[in-house]
Amino acid sequence: MSALLAGLTVLIIGDSHMSTPDYLITTLHDDLMSKGAVVYSFGACGVAAGDWMVKSQSPCGGAARIKDGPVEVKTGQDAMTRPFNELIKTYKPNLVVVVNGDTMASYAAPELPKTWIWQQVSRLTKGVKNNTVGCVWVGPAWGTEGGKFNKTFARAKEMSGYLSEIVAPCTYIDSLTLSKPGEWASSDGQHFDLAGYKAWGAAIGNAISSPAVLQTIKK
Amino acid sequence: MKKLIFACLTSALTLAAHADNPLYETGPAQDSSFVRFLNASEDKANVVNGAAKVALAAQGDGRVSRFYPVKAGAKLAANVQVGNAKAAVEVVAKPGEFVTIAIVSNGAGIDTVVVKDTPTDFNASKASVALLNLDKSCNAAGLNVAEKNTAIVEAVKPASLQRRLVNPIGLKTQVMCDAKDAGKVVDLGQLQPGERYSVVLMPGKKARQTFFVRDSTS
Numbered sequence: 001m002s003a004l005l006a007g008l009t010v011l012i013i014g015d016s017h018m019s020t021p022d023y024l025i026t027t028l029h030d031d032l033m034s035k036g037a038v039v040y041s042f043g044a045c046g047v048a049a050g051d052w053m054v055k056s057q058s059p060c061g062g063a064a065r066i067k068d069g070p071v072e073v074k075t076g077q078d079a080m081t082r083p084f085n086e087l088i089k090t091y092k093p094n095l096v097v098v099v100n101g102d103t104m105a106s107y108a109a110p111e112l113p114k115t116w117i118w119q120q121v122s123r124l125t126k127g128v129k130n131n132t133v134g135c136v137w138v139g140p141a142w143g144t145e146g147g148k149f150n151k152t153f154a155r156a157k158e159m160s161g162y163l164s165e166i167v168a169p170c171t172y173i174d175s176l177t178l179s180k181p182g183e184w185a186s187s188d189g190q191h192f193d194l195a196g197y198k199a200w201g202a203a204i205g206n207a208i209s210s211p212a213v214l215q216t217i218k219k
Numbered sequence: 220m221k222k223l224i225f226a227c228l229t230s231a232l233t234l235a236a237h238a239d240n241p242l243y244e245t246g247p248a249q250d251s252s253f254v255r256f257l258n259a260s261e262d263k264a265n266v267v268n269g270a271a272k273v274a275l276a277a278q279g280d281g282r283v284s285r286f287y288p289v290k291a292g293a294k295l296a297a298n299v300q301v302g303n304a305k306a307a308v309e310v311v312a313k314p315g316e317f318v319t320i321a322i323v324s325n326g327a328g329i330d331t332v333v334v335k336d337t338p339t340d341f342n343a344s345k346a347s348v349a350l351l352n353l354d355k356s357c358n359a360a361g362l363n364v365a366e367k368n369t370a371i372v373e374a375v376k377p378a379s380l381q382r383r384l385v386n387p388i389g390l391k392t393q394v395m396c397d398a399k400d401a402g403k404v405v406d407l408g409q410l411q412p413g414e415r416y417s418v419v420l421m422p423g424k425k426a427r428q429t430f431f432v433r434d435s436t437s
Contacts, residue, residue: 016240016243020240045240045241045243046243046244048246059241059243059244060240060241060242060243061241102245103243103244103245103246104245104246105245105246106245106246106247106248107245107246108245108248109246109247109248109249111249111250111314111315113246113247113249113250113251113314113315114250114315114339114341115250115251115252115253115315115317115338115341116246116247116250116251117246118341119251119436121343122343122413125343125413148242149242149245151245162341165341165342165343165344166341166342166343166413167343168343168344168412168413169343187239188240190240191240
């Protein structure tokens with residue numbers, strides 16, 4: 001327990017990495033709480049960034065976690081995004097953490113759909129600008145090559161490089177620098193075991209606690 | 220002991236469940252594409268596609284529609300009308316392409332000019348400024364920072380476009396045509412980071428005209 005993030009209210013929104021217990025909705029949420037932040041987390045599996053501006057149905061489940069409460073798993077029609085403006089109004093965060101990259105990288109397609117990604121990211125960053133809230137954007141981790149999502153290291157690198165140029169005013173957290181390729185074990189190329197999510201969550205938490213990021217947040 | 224076995228079983232089942240994430244799409248199979256209409260005829264214009272109709276003003280911001288999302292690879296047909304003059308236009312947009320269909324005067328009739336742009340310069344910290352040359356009599360159009368003669372883009376051929384990332388500053392521009400001033404100074408105001416702009420050079424009935432438009436998709 002530390003007081004590094006004391007006084008900070010954090011809203012985390014994200015894709016499948018935030019939609020299952022023991023994923024980042026557990027490990028990153030716990031890490032930020034252990035540093036003194038009040039944390040609200042919402043996950044909607046398989047959604048793109050722009051889906052967070054409106055109420056959107058998740059194709060594969062979701063989860064929510066309020067402060068030190070348990071992870072509430074959402075299934076079927078209960079698995080939805082909640083509109084960003086409504087989340088900001090309700091929880092009044094100083095910092096928004098967006099965990100989104102894998103669901104927009106089109107791993108199965110030959111080309112990265114740059115225009116579509118730009119549209120998706122811009123919709124959400126417009127919401128961030130309009131609400132003048134601090135923001136960090138967590139990009140995709142290496143994962144492992146192959147698996148049912150057809151993820152490759154080359155596409156993960158291309159996607160991460162592209163996101164780093166288009167997520168402003170959010171500060172980009174490059175997850176590729178937080179591990180070596182394939183270092184965190186994955187059963188499907190994209191999602192990690194508990195050890196992987198613990199390492200990823202702790203590394204994101206450290207990045208958020210860095211002076212470079214904290215300077216960008218209004219308390 | 221039974222409790223311990225049950226706890227172990229529950230834990231194992233939970234881990235198994237975690238490992239089996241459902242398959243979901245990680246993005247579209249092909250990139251988005253867009254089409255917009257630009258009225259450079261100096262008279263009111265209508266664009267009709269089946270039941271859909273877009274009315275374009277003769278002057279001002281209403282001369283240009285927003286970029287409408289379209290299906291890449293599909294043939295798009297529309298009829299354009301200015302007064303009694305009519306023209307049919309057909310385009311096929313590639314994935315990631317932004318297509319501008321411009322209407323220009325040609326004596327008593329009208330022509331359409333199709334300009335295609337496949338941008339790769341998306342950037343949320345800078346502004347993207349393009350010069351769109353609709354004047355077939357201008358072989359080499361350029362865009363300068365006004366009064367400074369600093370080139371933003373050069374040698375833009377008719378029916379084409381070039382763009383460049385610039386810092387989000389206040390920007391006044393002068394379009395050049397074959398190294399001479401064309402049209403009036405175009406004041407884009409304070410550029411916004413992440414925004415995209417097109418400065419348009421068009422043949423006017425009396426003289427060349429210039430103006431700018433935000434490349435809006437919504």
